[in-house]
Amino acid sequence: MNLKPIYQTKLYGLDNFFLDFVRLYQNKTLPNKILLSGDKGLGKSTLAYHLINYALSKDEKFNYDIKKFEINPENKSYKLTINGSNPNVNLIDTLFEKKTIDIDQIRDLISKLNKSSFNNNDRFVIIDNIENLNVNSINALLKILEEPPPQTFFILINNDRFIMPTLKSRCINYKVFLNYNNVINVTNKLLGDDVLNHLNKDLLNYYLTPGKIYSLINFFESNSYDLKRYNLKDLLKLIIKESLYKKNLVIKNIVFECVELFFRKNINNIKINPFDAYNYFIKKINDTKKFNLDEESLFMEFEYKILNG
Numbered sequence: 492m493n494l495k496p497i498y499q500t501k502l503y504g505l506d507n508f509f510l511d512f513v514r515l516y517q518n519k520t521l522p523n524k525i526l527l528s529g530d531k532g533l534g535k536s537t538l539a540y541h542l543i544n545y546a547l548s549k550d551e552k553f554n555y556d557i558k559k560f561e562i563n564p565e566n567k568s569y570k571l572t573i574n575g576s577n578p579n580v581n582l583i584d585t586l587f588e589k590k591t592i593d594i595d596q597i598r599d600l601i602s603k604l605n606k607s608s609f610n611n612n613d614r615f616v617i618i619d620n621i622e623n624l625n626v627n628s629i630n631a632l633l634k635i636l637e638e639p640p641p642q643t644f645f646i647l648i649n650n651d652r653f654i655m656p657t658l659k660s661r662c663i664n665y666k667v668f669l670n671y672n673n674v675i676n677v678t679n680k681l682l683g684d685d686v687l688n689h690l691n692k693d694l695l696n697y698y699l700t701p702g703k704i705y706s707l708i709n710f711f712e713s714n715s716y717d718l719k720r721y722n723l724k725d726l727l728k729l730i731i732k733e734s735l736y737k738k739n740l741v742i743k744n745i746v747f748e749c750v751e752l753f754f755r756k757n758i759n760n761i762k763i764n765p766f767d768a769y770n771y772f773i774k775k776i777n778d779t780k781k782f783n784l785d786e787e788s789l790f791m792e793f794e795y796k797i798l799n800g
Contacts, residue, residue, distance in 0.1 A: 494706065496540055497536075497540055497573055502537060504534065505538045516542070516546055524662040526662035533667050533669055534667075543568075544566070545557065547580075547613070552565075553567075579608075581615070581617070592618070592620070594628045597628045601635050608642070617646050622649060633657060669701070690721075707741075724757075727794075731798075736786065747779075754768070763800060768796065772789075
């Protein structure tokens with residue numbers, strides 16, 4: 492299954508959020524600047540695409556199925572969106588070869604929005620991974636957020652990272668979340684199977700989201716590893732020893748979370764002062780993320796001092 496949000500025709504676990512937004516849209520009270528915040532892999536972007544398809548396909552032949560929370564792949568708006576030619580949908584995200592959303596992307600968006608609409612339908616802008624906006628991009632974006640064009644809705648996706656207060660203050664913030672049971676249920680639906688048929692129960696925790704669990708399983712199964720054989724400690728050793736975190740960005744981010752989880756699960760079994768060690772490595776993880784530092788030395792030090800200590 493391709494987990495890119497734009498291709499997800501079914502919405503899992505976020506039904507209540509979706510229905511709330513639909514009611515607001517029907518009543519013409521949907522905020523035109525929405526911030527969806529929550530852990531990566533919850534389905535925030537998928538939720539945004541479903542809301543957009545509901546709005547744009549309502550008068551089409553194969554419109555959105557609100558009872559099943561499902562996009563009909565035959566509807567015109569969906570087909571135009573997935574091939575990048577829907578005049579009413581604009582997506583901004585980090586380009587493959589870059590680490591930030593640069594100002595040229597925002598300028599290009601502003602130029603498009605300032606032109607007359609091709610039709611009378613509402614226009615929607617999704618800005619994914621907004622934590623990757625740089626200062627110049629944010630300043631450019633603030634200007635159009637202050638005075639958005641008519642019939643234009645901005646949906647900003649934040650993966651629970653720090654964002655500039657000036658940007659956050661201009662949006663209505665919705666905290667998206669799933670409880671542990673919902674995470675497992677959604678993951679089972681994505682897999683079409685029981686998640687425990689694919690990995691060791693020791694690897695499941697409250698930090699992982701359905702998207703992360705699916706990506707973890709998919710990565711290791713495609714590389715011929717059986718995750719049912721690995722507990723948390725053994726998996727961390729494998730990832731660090733084989734430098735698997737260098738092959739997949741999602742796996743690297745999962746390792747960061749698994750390091751924190753390892754401390755929580757093994758706090759009484761760590762030989763050196765566990766609280767000092769925990770604070771030390773959490774700070775190193777945060778600094779590595781914040782300043783885009785090389786993670787290899789961090790993981791090797793963690794393996795030497797904690798996993799093998």
